[in-house]
Amino acid sequence: xxxxxxxxxxxxxxxxxxxxxxxxxxxxxxxxxxxxxxxxxxxxxxxxxxxxxxxxxxxxxxxxxxxxxxxxxxxxxxxxxxxxxxxxxxxxxxxxxxxxxxxxxxxxxxxxxxxxxxxxxxxxxxxxxxxxxxxxxxxxxxxxxxxxxxxxxxxxxxxxxxxxxxxxxxxxxxxxxxxxxxxxxxxxxxxxxxxxxxxxxxxxxxxxxxxxxxxxxxxxxxxxxxxxxxxxxxxxxxxxxxxxxxxxxxxxxxxxxxxxxxxxxxxxxxxxxxxxxxxxxxxxxxxxxxxxxxxxxxxxxxxxxxxxxxxxxxxxxxxxxxxxxxxxxxxxxxxxxxxxxxxxxxxxxxxxxxxxxxxxxxxxxxxxxxxxxxxxxxxxxxxxxxxxxxxxxxxxxxxxxxxxxxxxxxxxxxxxxxxxxxxxxxxxxxxxxxxxxxxxxxxxxxxxxxxxxxxxxxxxxxxxxxxxx
Ligand code: C2O
Ligand code: CU
Numbered sequence: 001x002x003x004x005x006x007x008x009x010x011x012x013x014x015x016x017x018x019x020x021x022x023x024x025x026x027x028x029x030x031x032x033x034x035x036x037x038x039x040x041x042x043x044x045x046x047x048x049x050x051x052x053x054x055x056x057x058x059x060x061x062x063x064x065x066x067x068x069x070x071x072x073x074x075x076x077x078x079x080x081x082x083x084x085x086x087x088x089x090x091x092x093x094x095x096x097x098x099x100x101x102x103x104x105x106x107x108x109x110x111x112x113x114x115x116x117x118x119x120x121x122x123x124x125x126x127x128x129x130x131x132x133x134x135x136x137x138x139x140x141x142x143x144x145x146x147x148x149x150x151x152x153x154x155x156x157x158x159x160x161x162x163x164x165x166x167x168x169x170x171x172x173x174x175x176x177x178x179x180x181x182x183x184x185x186x187x188x189x190x191x192x193x194x195x196x197x198x199x200x201x202x203x204x205x206x207x208x209x210x211x212x213x214x215x216x217x218x219x220x221x222x223x224x225x226x227x228x229x230x231x232x233x234x235x236x237x238x239x240x241x242x243x244x245x246x247x248x249x250x251x252x253x254x255x256x257x258x259x260x261x262x263x264x265x266x267x268x269x270x271x272x273x274x275x276x277x278x279x280x281x282x283x284x285x286x287x288x289x290x291x292x293x294x295x296x297x298x299x300x301x302x303x304x305x306x307x308x309x310x311x312x313x314x315x316x317x318x319x320x321x322x323x324x325x326x327x328x329x330x331x332x333x334x335x336x337x338x339x340x341x342x343x344x345x346x347x348x349x350x351x352x353x354x355x356x357x358x359x360x361x362x363x364x365x366x367x368x369x370x371x372x373x374x375x376x377x378x379x380x381x382x383x384x385x386x387x388x389x390x391x392x393x394x395x396x397x398x399x400x401x402x403x404x405x406x407x408x409x410x411x412x413x414x415x416x417x418x419x420x421x422x423x424x425x426x427x428x429x430x431x432x433x434x435x436x437x438x439x440x441x442x443x444x445x446x447x448x449x450x451x452x453x454x455x456x457x458x459x460x461x462x463x464x465x466x467x468x469x
Contacts, residue, residue: 023321030223036085037074046089049073053102055080063195067163082219084166089142091172097138101130110153113426116140118446123153125447145172146263147236147281157455165240177331179231186246188212206364209243209454223318230290232330239276242455247303248274259283262408262424264338277401279427279453296320306398306432343410343439351389358396367462374463387441394430403427405448409440442468
């Protein structure tokens, strides 16, 4: 350390304030989760063993919390991690997941955003839950490149909060040249001062979805990321929180958004801030200023999602430390990203109306879709191959991120204002008192779920079933 300080001083003396600014090594390096071991030698098959189990995780250093998490079953000694181990495959691969439930409760694994056979979707409308001690084999083809995630579909508000979630990356398509390709899972937890997860659920948690008192990126609080000034990195984001919205900002920089839930966009766009609602994914490029200032952090800015939640001011998600700057400017960006047609609709396309509402019941809020309350809902019947428009009419006083399983949709407009950007979504934020319309083609038969991805809302009624026949 002393030697390095000396070298820096010499540098400063030689060229004044223009010397490269290099920060000391990180104390809490922001690490990616481990990756699931592929045990199949066939390069076109990814075969893994995934175990859900109890474990511990230090959200606060030196103060382990009891959690539920995933671990790699191919490694006898593996421990659960938060997020769980990443599943990585290439477009076109066969994915085989031998899942074992070592939790004291029943669970499933839902592959959020993946287009797959209905029996593999891992919702309770498509499979019997996997009881403690039982196993289930999930098998599907990685049809689409993109950033996805997986999590249980049984009591999601409790099981995901306790740590059951992990990243799923399907590689493919245009690959911009980048210095690093990173996937950040955004989350928050409500911790007691001893570092344990709070078991208390208050009225606010039920109304807004539980918002924690500690913000996490890949399971870590106050982590540090080392980057080289002047380089370009690819950052993928997923929001795995029960209820918190993340509104990202990196001061002095803009995000070049290249992908949404359903993979790359045909035309990237720039954004100063990036709103990531629960369940959504965004894939962006960030080009660091060659004169990267000291003390920069990726921040979460307040976003007003209704019910007058107070603005706590900007909060750091992780700090950025500077390595030696890049020698060369980043390579030019690809000129072609992806061909993606809009889902064809006409004036004759059938429109299905879904009204979202909330109701203050004596034992807490309840949430409805078309005045129906899951699991006492009638399923919606549609015909395979049809294209229809869904009109989501949010008549409540807060935003609801709306998710549909097993298919992508194409957002058409919000309160009649057309969405100019083309890209595939499986989860979209429907702002309060707003009507959002999307077009969807029912490609795969079976019973698919749709719901608000604020997990307390889903578990308290705002969920439904779509039968494609
Ligand atoms: Cu991310 Cu029905 O779920
Ligand atoms: Cu909701």
